[in-house]
Amino acid sequence: MPLVPPPRPKAPPLSTDVPPSAVLAGNQPEWSVGDLAAALKQTLEERFGHVRLRGEISGFRGVHGSGHAYFSLKDGQARIDAVVWKGVYGRLRQKPQEGLEVVATGRITTFAGKSSYQIVIDSLEPAGLGAWMALLEERRKMLAAEGLFSPEHRKPIPFLPRVVGVVTSPTGAVIRDILHRLQDRFPRPVLVWPVRVQGDGAAEEVAAAIRGFNALPPRGPIPRPDLLIVARGGGSIEDLWAFNEECVVRAAFESVIPLISAVGHETDTTLIDHVSDRRAPTPTGAAEMAVPVRADLIATVAELAARGGGAIRRRLDRDRADLRGLIRAMPAPDMLLAAKRQRLDLAEARLAPALAAGAARHRVRLQAVLDRLARRSPELALAQARARLERIDDRASRALSVDLRRRADHVGELGRRLVLAKGAGLERARAVEARRRDRLSSLTARLVQAGVRDVERRRDRLHALAGLLGSLSYRAVLDRGFALVRDGDGNPLRRADDAEAAASLSLQFADGVVEAVPNKPDRPVKRTRAKAAPLRQGTLFDT
Incomplete structure (x- = not known):
């Protein structure tokens, strides 16, 4: 739709009975700023309810925190603000990109807060095949x-x-x-x-x-x-x-x-x-x-089946021919057994002489063993062993008695050494005990002397503190003729106004306490402090 500006409203006809100055001053309708903005918005939206704009995206810095997108569309001659609401942005096939040339479809409206007009975008598409291909390549x-x-x-x-x-x-x-x-x-x-x-x-x-x-x-x-x-x-x-x-x-x-x-x-x-x-x-x-293709698969399977059957038949024929050749090459069973049978006959002929020769050898070996046994009979070996045992029987008892005597001498020697060691240990213990007793006596005497000195030092300090307390105590001041004034609660009073305000007084002297009642005159008495005499510096000639 071409962008054609809406026609300007015609001014109402002027009455010939009213002066022109009055018309300009009183008949011109007055608009508020909001009414004028609303009228402009309505006129613009009715005239440009749905438009398609081609331009380059400028000023796009990403989606706003609210989810909306704000940018501008511009070409070489003009510039217009654009906005994409949050719900529409998520459905856009082409998202806004800085510098991308696009075709935007939406409606023109105004924003009274800035006295500007803008386009609210419903869809966004790249402009031209070149932009599509560039976006596709990216x-x-x-x-x-x-x-x-x-x-x-x-x-x-x-x-x-x-x-x-x-x-x-x-x-x-x-x-x-x-x-x-x-x-x-x-x-x-x-x-x-x-x-x-x-x-x-x-x-x-x-x-x-x-x-x-x-x-x-x-x-x-x-x-x-x-x-x-x-x-x-x-x-x-x-x-x-x-x-x-x-x-x-x-x-x-x-x-x-x-x-x-x-x-x-x-x-x-x-x-x-x-x-x-x-x-x-x-x-x-x-x-x-x-x-x-199912038909091609069936044909292929049939061909492969035929080829497989032919291959199996050819293999069986080849194996059958090989078996016949092997059978012809094998010798007859009688020829295989003839050599074995001949070897068996030869072994049988050699067996009888070999058995006789073996028996003769074993008989000679047995006779040699019998001769050796006769020369060294078991009875003779047993008699020799018994005689040797009798010879060494008394040697064990003698060795045992000698070992017992040696052990007894060793035990006696250990007893004597133990007695000597016990005496020496007792002597050392007595000497250590005497030294410790002497040291204990010395430490006891030193402890008694230290206690006496500490008591005397503490007594002297106590006397000094008592003297200091006496010199600083208010009782020493009472002994010089002064009195301590207290109120009924026992609190000391330092000013005359406090004494007049108290209900009762107690005067503490050095030798006792006197109760008193303050005298409250009808008129307040003006009290003045005695002025101290001015200080005068003395001279060396004063007597």
Whole structure:
């Protein structure tokens, strides 16, 4: 809508009966500042209720603490303030950025507090393909720096998934192409998560669908897909922008289920293509990547079965021929046993002479043993041992008696040494006791003398303190003729006013206490203090 200023209100016609000065002074309506601001606001909002502005964002310093966003839109000729309320800011597909050229859709209003007009933005879009591509490249570099596009994160696509999950619009031609292609190649159960594929909220729905499929339990009531296909038909970069949003890219990166992206045509490229495990040029191509051709698999299996049967038959024929050759090469059983039988006959012939020779050798060895036994019979060895035992029998008793005498002499010697040591120890103990007794006597005498000196010192100090107390005590002053005046409670009085105010008085002299009542005259008596005589310095000639 073109920005055309509203028509200025026409002034009311002037009456010919009233002087012009009176008209200017009294008939002109008076406006308050608030009424004028409200009227201007209403006029501006009615005239420009909905506008689209193209300009460059300026003065954007981030979201305000209240959640609102404040900035300006400018071009080479003018500048207008802009505001995005908190609830709208969270739904913006394109967030404000300093220096970005955008197309803002909203309504024009005024702000009476600053006497200015502004645009309240409802939606924000980049202005032109160049801005879209610049924003896309900036986002691609940011996500690539985080490692989301690294090839090592990609997962292999299952050869034959049991269930295929599809994230796309349920009303478009894309889902029909995918289902038709899957039916032609290899029919598989398909779960469709319906989403919007363009416009506000489309990116959030696609990301929620990917995370929703991954959140399904593996053995739950709803089967969890083994493969995901995110698909959309072709369109402009603005139409495909939902698949460039950061939330969709991160959801595809975090997907545990392998994911095929089939967004747009072969020439269209979105950020989800960089993070998906496989990119398909079209949604139909994604269906072809998801499952193999069932007829080709059947033909391949049949061919492999035929090849396997032929290989087994050829192996059996080859093994059978090898067995026949080995059988022909083996000797006859009689030929194998002939050599063994001959060796057995030869061993049998050598056995009888060998047994006779062995018996003769053992007989000679036995006779030699008998001869040695006859020369050294056990009876003779026993008699010799008994004689030797008799010879050494008395040696043990003699040795025992000698050992007993030696031990007795040793014990006696130890007794004598013990007696001598006991006497010497007693003598040393008596000497130590005498020395300690002498030291105790000396210490006792010193203690008595120290006590006497301490008592005398304390007595002298007590006498000195008593003298000092007597000289400082008020009783010594009473002995010189003075009296101590107290009130009825026994508190000493130092001023005449206190004495007149007391109910009763007590006068303490050196020899006793006299009770008195203060004389209270009708008129107050004026008391004067006697002036002290002026001090005069004496001279050496005063006598």
